[in-house]
Amino acid sequence: MVENQKMLNCEQVWRETSSYVDGDVDAALRSTMDEHFRTCQKCASVLAGTRNVVQLYGDERMLEVPAGFSQRLEKRLGKRLTPKTSGASRWSSWSAWLVPVAALALIVGGLKLANTLSFKHPVKSILAAPGHDIPPDLVVVVSAGSKLFHVPGCPFIHDKATERTLTAKEAIQDGYVPCSRCLRQYLKTGLTEHSGAEVASEEAEEQHELLSTAGH
C-alpha cells in the first residue's frame, strides 16, 4: 500500500491498479491515483484495460460447460441417490428370502456334514457290520441283552434262556447284526472297506477271544 504520497509515479500506480479496481485502497490513495489517471494517458489506459478484463471475465457467459455436462452431472448424482432410496426396499425384499434360504442351507449343510462324519469312515468293528448276502430265510437265533443274531448252536449266544428263533431277514429288520463268529463268512464281504491289516488284527483278536471263551 502506498501511503502519504501526493505524487505517484506510473510504476507505483500500476502496482495499485488492481486494488483500485477492487475498491481496496484507502481514500487518500484513491484521490492521489484519481489525480494521476486524469493527467497520465498511459496509466488511464492501464486502468481502462484492467477494468475491461475484470468486467468481461466476470460475466457468467464466460463460464461455459461442455455439451451434456448438466445431464451427466444429474445422472451421476441420481446414481448416488438411487441405491439409498429404492435400495432399502430392494434389500428388504431380498432379505425376506435370504433368511429362510440361509437357514435351509445351514440345515442341509449340517445334515450333510453329519452324514459325512458318520458314514464316511468304514465300520470299525466287525460286530457292527450289517452283513452281506445273508440268505433271508436263514434260520437264526437272537436273545435278550444282545443285538447279534446267530446260527443255532453258536457258543456265543449270551442269554440262552431268552433265545428265540426267526429268519435272518426278520432279524435284520429288527436291527440285529450277524455274529462275527458264527456268521463270519457273511461279514467279510461286508467289510470291503477295511484294510487288510485291520481285518487281520480283528481276526486275531476274535480268535483270541474265542479261545479264551472256549477255555471257560
Add this chain to the structure above:
Amino acid sequence: MSIPGTVLNNPEQTGARERDLISEVQRGQHELFYELVRPYERRVFAAALAILRNEQDAEDAAQEAMLKALANIRQFRSEARFSTWLIQITVNEALMRRRRERTVAMEGLDGHRSGRGEEEHEYAPRDFADWREIPSEALERKEVRMKLAQALGTLDRKYREVFVLRDMEHLNIQETAEALGITVASVKTRLLRARLMLRDLLAAGWKQGWFSRLPFEKGNKPW
C-alpha cells in the same frame, strides 16, 4: 441476461429458496440436491478447469466435488456462502487430483517460467492504447469468448488459478487465499499480474480485429 443454470434475478428470493433447499437436503431430502447446486455447476466446472486444464478431468472433478458436497452437506454452516463452500470443495478436489495424477512435470515448467523470483519483479504493462469500455454484448460471440478463454489458458497456473477464483468465481481475496492455501499478499500480487497480463494479451488480439464485426460506430474503435 438470463442464463440457464445461473442464479435467479431476485437475490432475496434466491437466497431464501437456497436456504430452504439446504435445510431440506440436510434433513435428508437428497433428491433436492441437484436443484440446490444447479445454479453453480458452471462455476464449479470453471474452477476445476482452471486447475486441471483439461475438460474431461475438470468434469470428473466437478462431479466428484458435487458428490462430496452432498456427502458433507450437514457440515455446511450458513455463516458461509453456499457457493463459496462448493467452490472450495471443488478447488480441493481439483488440487488433490492434480497432485495424484502427477502433473508435476507440467507444473514444474510453469514454476520455472514464473517462479517466486519472477513474481517479486513488477509486471509492467506493454500496451498503452486508449482503451474504452468493451460492451458486454461482445460476449455474445463465441469467437470472442474463445479468444478470452485462450488468453486465460496462456497464463501460468498460479496466476490463472487466482484470477479464476477471484474474478470469475467472485470469491473475495481472503476466500481465494484460503482455497488455494496461499497468503492474502500472494493473492493480491498474482491477481495484479494476471489482470495486467490479460490486458496486454487481449489488447494485442483486439488489434488483430477480434471486434471488427461488432456494431461500433464506423472508425470508432473501443480502445
